[in-house]
Amino acid sequence: MDDSTEATLKERRFAARRRAERLLSGPRPQTVRERLADLATLADAPYDLDIPTDIYGDGLVRTLEQRVAALLGKPDAAYFPTGTMAQQAALQVWAAHRSDGRYSDSRTVAMHPLAHPEVHERQAHARLSGLRTVWPTTAPRLPTAAELRSFDEPFHTLMLELPLREAGFVLPGWGELSEVYDVAEERSWRVHLDGARLWESAHHFGRSLPEICERADSVYVSCYKTIGAHSGALVAGDEEFVREAKVWRHRYGGKLFQQWPAVLTALAGLDRELPRLDDCITHAKTVADALAEAPGARVNPDPPHTHQFQLWLPHPAEALDRAGVALAERDGIALFGAWRDAGPLPGLAMTEVTVAADALDWTPKEITDAMAAFLELI
Missing domain, CATH: 3.90.1150.10 (Aspartate Aminotransferase, domain 1)
Structure with missing residues (x-):
């Protein structure tokens, strides 16, 4: 064709x-x-729209950040115009945090070869961020605890895509995910969840979103996948992580002057779709x-x-x-x-x-x- x-x-x-x-x-x-026309209907939405439009991340942007942080059970969150930028920022934050002395490489990230940064981001993590990736498994699923324990290449951050889209939107069992978290704690790895579609994972796990995210150091979620916003993404974690992620957001050009239309559709999507x-x-x-x-x-x-x-x-x-x-x-x-x-x-x-x-x-x-x-x- x-x-x-x-x-x-x-x-x-x-x-x-x-x-x-x-x-x-x-x-x-x-x-x-x-x-x-759909955007115009949100003029009657249950949010305070008589406030000034956002300027460089305040106003409605801050409202969305706080709401998503609460949904994920994290202290804070940062809004980004794209998911690619959001994950670059998150991985950059963890690359700057050295381990506790164990044998590791702070600029190496373990992820699946079918993960979004490997398949859909033109190798931005390597070309722009100077990060290296390793693959604990090539099977069409997330790595198991046994595979991670036996993996012989050092890394500092473990990225888990929940669900793994290219393999068929697949998820591990709750026990399997818990065992992976156990290994990460044993090895002092940072765990970052690529949760572009995390919203729909709670049903499979039989757990709430805060339970799923509790042991992860950072979590990325999309605003337009599943909840149908115009665009946007967020990363959530503790206050220090979010503060540093916002620094990287600025460096990558993601500190936009105003973002209220996309943010408003994200707020509406949370109400409508979840x-x-x-x-x-x-x-x-x-x-x-x-x-x-x-x-x-x-x-x-x-x-x-x-x-x-x-x-x-x-x-x-x-x-x-x-x-x-x-x-x-x-x-x-x-x-x-x-x-x-x-x-x-x-x-x-x-x-x-x-x-x-x-x-x-x-x-x-x-x-x-x-x-x-x-x-x-x-």
Whole structure:
């Protein structure tokens, strides 16, 4: 598919999903006008909007920081315009904190090779921050306590992505995570949670967010993933960590003059999305079971650990993309977003399924019937 054809298909997908009567995966896309109208409705939101607009991080920005810190059970938090910048700042703070004399390398971070900084940030941690990474495991899951104990390269900070998106939004069990925390304490490692999608992890662990974060030294959360804000991210930790993270925020150019529109949508997203996450996660298992009935379909993980999971089908991505757009245009049913080929596995493609509010009223039969219509169009 050439660039012009791909752009046209993307435009058709946007238009068809926006007009669709039913959506199974992800939120309904919006135009700029529609996003602006939604923002205007927040004029009646239950926040004090008769205060001055924020200036370099005060006002509504501080309101969001304090609220997220409380949600995560941490003393304080710092707001950043992007998650990439937020994690760079957090890792820089820990790189400057030497260990207690144990054999370690303060500028080396242990993470998974599928972690966001390795896959999606153009190696910013190495090119901009001078950090080195090591991989305690290459298995499609987080490292185990045994792997960490036997790992023979020194490092100072352990970064855990909860859930690990590229492996299928997978999470360890609570006991497994607790054992990893135990090893980190034994070795005096700093633990940083890449919690871009941490909000939906509490259901799987059967623990509150403060319990999950209690033994982590710092936590990053996204404002637009899951809770649907326009943009933004936060890192949380103790007061000293947050104070130093804000210094790095300034150095990286993240001390913006005003950020109230994005911050206001983040506050609204916390109110709107967090209360219904459990329903979305529970229904994701129903959706996954129904999708798995399609010929050659595979769900990963099975069952899903959160309200997001991977769906694999034995067809080329381009054919699946075209069939999905055609179904949405013809029947007003939008099942999936974009597909991508599985690299060395020809003829096999994957899409990420996100069970959001629009999917909650789908029954298993409606899903299997829609999948049958979708596959007929390939």
